[in-house]
Amino acid sequence: MANFFPRLSILLPLKISFCAVALSGVVALSVTYYFTPKTLDQGYQPSQPIPFSHKIHVDQLGLDCRYCHSFVDVSGHSNVPTSNTCWNCHQHVQKESPKLAPLHRAMDVNYPGYDGQPIEWVRVHKLPDYVKFNHSAHVNRGISCQSCHGRVDQMEVVFQDQALSMGWCLECHRAPEKNLRPLEEVYNLKYDAKSYIASHPDEMNALGVKTTEDLGLKLKAEWQIAPKETCFTCHH
Ligand code: HEC
Ligand code: HEC
Ligand code: HEC
Ligand code: HEC
Numbered sequence: 330m331a332n333f334f335p336r337l338s339i340l341l342p343l344k345i346s347f348c349a350v351a352l353s354g355v356v357a358l359s360v361t362y363y364f365t366p367k368t369l370d371q372g373y374q375p376s377q378p379i380p381f382s383h384k385i386h387v388d389q390l391g392l393d394c395r396y397c398h399s400f401v402d403v404s405g406h407s408n409v410p411t412s413n414t415c416w417n418c419h420q421h422v423q424k425e426s427p428k429l430a431p432l433h434r435a436m437d438v439n440y441p442g443y444d445g446q447p448i449e450w451v452r453v454h455k456l457p458d459y460v461k462f463n464h465s466a467h468v469n470r471g472i473s474c475q476s477c478h479g480r481v482d483q484m485e486v487v488f489q490d491q492a493l494s495m496g497w498c499l500e501c502h503r504a505p506e507k508n509l510r511p512l513e514e515v516y517n518l519k520y521d522a523k524s525y526i527a528s529h530p531d532e533m534n535a536l537g538v539k540t541t542e543d544l545g546l547k548l549k550a551e552w553q554i555a556p557k558e559t560c561f562t563c564h565h
């Protein structure tokens with residue numbers, strides 16, 4: 330019995346705050362949208378131990394996101410690659426580049442400063458711990474990296490493109506059709522729905538798709554996309 334009250338007193342304020350938000354509806358959501366710290370992180374662009382360019386590796390060399398972010402479609406968490414992935418190429422290319430010194434320290438046993446330690450990439454996108462997020466639940470359902478991270482393929486240095494606020498999550502959960510695309514286009518950040526429709530005339534005619542809106546609604550119906558909005562979808 331002794332433990333009962335302390336436990337309740339921890340839970341109670343949490344429940345009250347959840348109910349209060351739920352009850353005051355639109356007002357609270359817009360307050361959440363404008364005042365949560367993440368909104369202020371939009372544009373956050375830390376410098377990294379190696380000036381790694383997505384523009385070079387994705388746009389120019391044509392590497393797929395999954396070559397490096399290999400868990401993104403199979404797990405909730407999207408990994409950043411280990412030094413081995415870079416070393417596959419950079420033990421042969423750009424060997425003398427001073428920008429790659431931290432990679433040599435991590436991988437090259439003959440390098441003077443070798444220490445075998447992983448490269449400490451600075452995390453760019455970070456939700457609070459009380460939010461549940463899942464990558465594979467999105468990318469395997471026709472939502473592209475682009476919708477949430479912007480044109481990473483054009484970034485010399487990654488920055489946070491979107492607010493990642495609760496209001497932002499819900500806006501898409503309420504109208505996912507605006508962001509749905511054919512599964513084979515999820516990793517193609519140059520995707521353009523209009524050109525896609527124009528280049529698949531027979532398929533689109535058969536589906537009765539003429540506009541980009543039609544395409545989104547068709548995919549939503551076909552795949553029975555129904556993102557949840559209940560609190561425990563995203564909160565523990
Ligand atoms: C050659 C490997 C490689 C490829 C290919 C690659 N990335 Fe990355 N990505 C990295 C590395 C290394 C980092 C960490 C350093 C940084 O943020 O620049 C990173 C960071 C990121 C981040 C920020 C992670 C954070 O800290 O929040 C996002 C988002 C991202 N990548 C998206 C993509 C997308 C989308 C694609 C495909 C269009 C892609 N990446 C392709 C290596 C790669
Ligand atoms: C598939 C092969 C491949 C992989 C994997 C790869 N790179 Fe590269 N990288 C290249 C090539 C090729 C260039 C040169 C491009 C050019 O000069 O246009 C390059 C260029 C670079 C440069 C610019 C060097 C300079 O001095 O301008 C950096 C820095 C770099 N890569 C870091 C990384 C890191 C860090 C990783 C791992 C996250 C990585 N690369 C993974 C092939 C690769
Ligand atoms: C629906 C939105 C959404 C989509 C789609 C999405 N991401 Fe993310 N991504 C996020 C959020 C939100 C975070 C921060 C997650 C957290 O803090 O738990 C994140 C974090 C990351 C990270 C950093 C993970 C870490 O632990 O350092 C990488 C890398 C990343 N995303 C890559 C990708 C790639 C590549 C794709 C496409 C194949 C993609 N994301 C698609 C929203 C998204
Ligand atoms: C661009 C659109 C978009 C954005 C932004 C987005 N989601 Fe989603 N989310 C979806 C879609 C589509 C699904 C898949 C629904 C389905 O499978 O029917 C989904 C599914 C999920 C699921 C899996 C729920 C389940 O059914 O198991 C979670 C959890 C989730 N989203 C959390 C988030 C969070 C947290 C954010 C904000 C950080 C977010 N989402 C932002 C579109 C989005």
Ligand code: HEC
Pocket residue numbers: 346347348350351361364365366367368456457460493494495498499502557558559560561562563564
């Ligand atoms: C689609 C995902 C999603 C759903 C559904 C969702 N939330 Fe959230 N919620 C988030 C995210 C993401 C954040 C973190 C926002 C940030 O850091 O800016 C958040 C933050 C919060 C916060 C903290 C606000 C603050 O200012 O720190 C509360 C309270 C909250 N949510 C309550 C709720 C309630 C109540 C519901 C149900 C009506 C709900 N959430 C449904 C994604 C969601």
